[in-house]
Amino acid sequence: MTVHRGRGFACINYPIGMNLGGDPSQALVHSNPDGKFTVALSAIDLGQGMKSVTRQIAAETLGVPIEDVYVDTADSDTGPHDMGSFASRGTHRMGNAVIMAAQEARAVMLEAAAEELEVDAADLMTDGRGNIHVKGAPSRSITTMAAAQAAQFRQGRTIAGRGIFLVPLSEVDPETGEMTPVTTFAHAAMLVSVEVDDETGEVTVTDMQSAYEVGRALNPRLVEQQLRGGAWMGMSHAAWETTEPHYPSRDHGPVDFGTYLMPGPGDLAPHHISILERPAADGPFGGKGPGEMCANPVLPAVVNAVYDAVGVRIDSLPVTPEKVLRGLQANGGARPRHRL
Amino acid sequence: MTETPMIGGNMIDFRKEFFADERPEKLNEIGKPTRRQDITGHVTGRSPFYDDHLFEGLLHMRCVRSPHHAARIRRIDTSAAERMPGVQRIVLGRDVPRNLNTLLSLLDFGIDDEPILSTDRVRYKGEPVAAVIAATDAQARDAVAAIRVEWEPLPHVLDVEAAIKPGAPAVLDIYPNNKFAYHGKYDHQKLRYGDVETAFRQADHVVEGRYQMSPIEQAPVETCGAIAAPEQNGRWVCYTSTQALFFSLGTAAKVLEMPSSRLHFIGGTVGGGFGGKVDSIHEPMAILGAMLTGRPVKFMWDREEEMQVGAPRGAELWIVKDGVMRDGRIIARQFTGYFDSGAYTRLSSYAVIKCVGHLPGPYTIPNVHANVYCVFTNRTPATAMRGFGITGVDFAIEAHMDKVAEAVGMNPIELRLLNAYRDGDMKAHRRIAKNCALIECCQVVAEKAGVKLAPHLAALASTRDGGGDRARLPAHTVTDENGRVQGYQPWSYARKNAPARDPFVGAPPPVQPPRAPAAGTPAVNAPPRADQPPPPPPPSPASPPRQGALRFSSLSGFRRR
Numbered sequence: 001m002t003v004h005r006g007r008g009f010a011c012i013n014y015p016i017g018m019n020l021g022g023d024p025s026q027a028l029v030h031s032n033p034d035g036k037f038t039v040a041l042s043a044i045d046l047g048q049g050m051k052s053v054t055r056q057i058a059a060e061t062l063g064v065p066i067e068d069v070y071v072d073t074a075d076s077d078t079g080p081h082d083m084g085s086f087a088s089r090g091t092h093r094m095g096n097a098v099i100m101a102a103q104e105a106r107a108v109m110l111e112a113a114a115e116e117l118e119v120d121a122a123d124l125m126t127d128g129r130g131n132i133h134v135k136g137a138p139s140r141s142i143t144t145m146a147a148a149q150a151a152q153f154r155q156g157r158t159i160a161g162r163g164i165f166l167v168p169l170s171e172v173d174p175e176t177g178e179m180t181p182v183t184t185f186a187h188a189a190m191l192v193s194v195e196v197d198d199e200t201g202e203v204t205v206t207d208m209q210s211a212y213e214v215g216r217a218l219n220p221r222l223v224e225q226q227l228r229g230g231a232w233m234g235m236s237h238a239a240w241e242t243t244e245p246h247y248p249s250r251d252h253g254p255v256d257f258g259t260y261l262m263p264g265p266g267d268l269a270p271h272h273i274s275i276l277e278r279p280a281a282d283g284p285f286g287g288k289g290p291g292e293m294c295a296n297p298v299l300p301a302v303v304n305a306v307y308d309a310v311g312v313r314i315d316s317l318p319v320t321p322e323k324v325l326r327g328l329q330a331n332g333g334a335r336p337r338h339r340l
Numbered sequence: 341m342t343e344t345p346m347i348g349g350n351m352i353d354f355r356k357e358f359f360a361d362e363r364p365e366k367l368n369e370i371g372k373p374t375r376r377q378d379i380t381g382h383v384t385g386r387s388p389f390y391d392d393h394l395f396e397g398l399l400h401m402r403c404v405r406s407p408h409h410a411a412r413i414r415r416i417d418t419s420a421a422e423r424m425p426g427v428q429r430i431v432l433g434r435d436v437p438r439n440l441n442t443l444l445s446l447l448d449f450g451i452d453d454e455p456i457l458s459t460d461r462v463r464y465k466g467e468p469v470a471a472v473i474a475a476t477d478a479q480a481r482d483a484v485a486a487i488r489v490e491w492e493p494l495p496h497v498l499d500v501e502a503a504i505k506p507g508a509p510a511v512l513d514i515y516p517n518n519k520f521a522y523h524g525k526y527d528h529q530k531l532r533y534g535d536v537e538t539a540f541r542q543a544d545h546v547v548e549g550r551y552q553m554s555p556i557e558q559a560p561v562e563t564c565g566a567i568a569a570p571e572q573n574g575r576w577v578c579y580t581s582t583q584a585l586f587f588s589l590g591t592a593a594k595v596l597e598m599p600s601s602r603l604h605f606i607g608g609t610v611g612g613g614f615g616g617k618v619d620s621i622h623e624p625m626a627i628l629g630a631m632l633t634g635r636p637v638k639f640m641w642d643r644e645e646e647m648q649v650g651a652p653r654g655a656e657l658w659i660v661k662d663g664v665m666r667d668g669r670i671i672a673r674q675f676t677g678y679f680d681s682g683a684y685t686r687l688s689s690y691a692v693i694k695c696v697g698h699l700p701g702p703y704t705i706p707n708v709h710a711n712v713y714c715v716f717t718n719r720t721p722a723t724a725m726r727g728f729g730i731t732g733v734d735f736a737i738e739a740h741m742d743k744v745a746e747a748v749g750m751n752p753i754e755l756r757l758l759n760a761y762r763d764g765d766m767k768a769h770r771r772i773a774k775n776c777a778l779i780e781c782c783q784v785v786a787e788k789a790g791v792k793l794a795p796h797l798a799a800l801a802s803t804r805d806g807g808g809d810r811a812r813l814p815a816h817t818v819t820d821e822n823g824r825v826q827g828y829q830p831w832s833y834a835r836k837n838a839p840a841r842d843p844f845v846g847a848p849p850p851v852q853p854p855r856a857p858a859a860g861t862p863a864v865n866a867p868p869r870a871d872q873p874p875p876p877p878p879p880s881p882a883s884p885p886r887q888g889a890l891r892f893s894s895l896s897g898f899r900r901r
Contacts, residue, residue, distance in 0.1 A: 019729070044607060056369045190785065315739060
């Protein structure tokens with residue numbers, strides 16, 4: 001028995017947002033009398049961090065500290081319409097809607113502050129720490145709380161904003177497939193190392209080196225959690241999972257996590273991630289959506305690495321010991337390539 | 341470049357030197373590793389998920405499911421189950437106000453094809469035909485076991501290639517060739533760019549491959565479900581695990597023929613989705629249960645249902661053919677793709693178009709041709725999953741690139757760099773590429789992994805040397821009318837200012853189209869042959885007018901009613 005090492009490479013791009021557009025998201029932002037802001041959405045936080053990324057976007061746009069913003073989602077009586085959390089659309093679409101809503105609310109806040117300071121609103125700026133002051137004269141300032149109180153109790157203004165983002169729906173040509181699928185793409189490249197046991201057919205992913213281009217990383221920790229989890233899922237898709245182990249037969253389908261196999265903590269390969277940030281022209285602060293694409297390069301990189309290790313092409317997922325052994329048998333043994 | 345060591349030897353770095361001139365702004369909150377707003381609740385077990393909303397007198401709903409891949413339902417005998425302890429109500433298809441739906445009808449795409457509870461025929465193993473509402477989950481399970489269904493098994497087909505052969509059992513009568521109809525015109529979505537056949541003849545090598553993407557379970561920790569209860573003023577509240585609140589609300593309003601103002605949906609904190617929580621199956625059923633009993637009702641899949649009845653990422657079959665020059669330039673790429681949609685459309689028809697817009701992957705190739713099919717089989721309907729429409733074909737493309745690299749004797753990373761798309765290049769869907777970064781991703785990985793690149797490839801950049809000749813559309817594109825279908829209304833994914841066409845009311849169903857000609861036969865407009873079965877009857881004139889939520893497309897103003 002010999003364990004063969006191999007390396008495989010793959011790279012991909014990924015469309016951000018619903019194909020062809022036509023998928024609006026809306027947001028409402030308002031301040032309470034203390035200058036604390038609520039963002040009302042119908043977006044869904046699946047664990048990806050929807051509430052947190054929209055909170056940062058709102059705080060950045062309003063010019064207030066993150067602690068002064070709370071995101072409320074998803075109650076159909078209070079949150080305006082949103083298409084949903086899928087198609088890598090959450091950050092891109094909802095982020096833009098939140099920016100628009102927050103800009104409107106910010107403008108009212110600055111007008112209220114301008115009236116109190118007896119200056120032109122265009123001359124004001126926020127410091128991101130809860131103060132509004134005259135540009136170039138930080139001492140002429142008012143807190144966002146005082147501005148909000150003045151707006152609501154003295155001036156009779158609502159500090160509130162409405163936002164929507166919509167990429168208009170486009171058509172598809174039946175004859176040529178001409179279309180405008182999306183406005184921006186994320187990118188990734190991945191090199192995985194595997195070990196293949198030529199006696200058992202077992203494949204072990206031992207290392208992953210990746211580069212992901214995600215637009216601006218709005219929250220680096222949220223980006224990292226997506227990329228690590230997603231790459232793990234890609235590795236699992238490549239070498240472990242299927243609901244139909246004998247596709248197209250439906251026999252022996254798994255019914256629980258005892259029979260539906262996924263890698264556990266001991267099976268995880270170290271993953272070395274590099275993040276590149278090329279802002280998307282119409283993304284919120286240039287952000288794209290790293291959530292879906294991070295799994296995609298791992299699947300082909302794994303089968304390419306198996307070929308590099310033993311010369312067996314696995315063209316049908318998942319890679320199983322049986323497929324590897326049958327391939328080895330057909331080739332008369334391992335034929336390492338070592339091209340990478 | 342800062343490196344942060346992580347547990348298990350994981351590393352992460354932010355390569356700020358790339359595209360730095362495109363990020364000039366100074367920002368306060370954006371770019372900070374701010375802790376999640378909801379994390380304390382999650383790690384202390386206090387975040388409320390849908391199943392944490394408990395109601396006094398909560399009832400439990402469970403379904404009777406088909407043991408057959410395809411069968412006619414002769415009779416459903418509920419008499420024994422009705423008398424069992426705890427049973428409050430048995431729900432059948434006739435109790436569902438509008439017992440036929442297709443998810444994308446909210447986007448004006450597709451024909452209603454899927455019953456909520458089937459009354460006459462089942463098309464996949466696990467399809468629901470009745471539901472029991474009982475005081476406890478165990479009582480509901482016992483009563484489900486006591487419902488007797490007389491089945492008449494029918495021929496079935498499980499494989500996409502078998503399903504599109506002449507004479508295969510028709511899964512859905514409205515798509516008699518087991519292929520979704522695109523634009524009311526073709527049985528597949530076409531991509532035509534340039535002339536692949538001529539390019540194959542000019543190529544030094546032609547590399548062919550066949551790839552199979554497996555069905556995958558989304559596997560969220562929290563299984564799909566909903567709890568519905570009567571609210572004040574004739575309204576219904578629904579706590580749900582949906583990934584798309586208003587999509588589920590709109591589907592419930594349609595299926596229950598109820599104005600959306602009477603529905604109050606609450607969700608937003610969901611235990612994993614990955615695409616498996618957009619099908620909106622549980623919300624209408626739980627609300628219907630609450631309407632029929634006047635009590636709170638929970639409808640939730642157990643793990644077995646989540647894995648075998650819940651829609652998976654569907655299987656995909658891909659056949660890829662590349663024409664490549666000795667120096668590694670790919671001059672032609674051809675795809676034939678089959679998405680296994682299972683027994684109903686759900687979202688697979690959308691995935692096909694998304695996929696076609698993605699071809700031929702992130703490369704600039706002057707001649708591209710694709711035929712991509714959404715095929716019906718007697719399998720669990722497929723639905724969205726992370727990377728929907730893209731993951732399967734990316735597997736095929738990138739596994740194929742490895743074979744092309746071998747055929748021309750090139751380093752696999754260098755082959756990608758040579759063919760990578762750049763800013764300003766024309767893509768096969770006839771739009772100019774911008775904001776590209778594939779080249780830089782490949783270069784960074786090569787550097788990290790110690791793969792030495794030829795100097796001219798190491799010096800490439802996405803922002804340089806694109807466009808020009810690479811921006812030109814092909815001088816000549818070969819088109820064809822293969823796969824023509826007839827009798828369908830002309831509509832695409834959505835049509836701006838299209839004449840009113842309502843898939844629910846008054847839309848004539850398709851007449852049986854003739855068998856599609858084999859690939860390669862010239863354009864057809866063949867009239868239906870005499871041996872074709874007669875078209876299905878027109879819809880019942882008694883069809884009630886559509887009620888409930890407006891479609892999103894209407895809300896968006898794309899379509900005037």
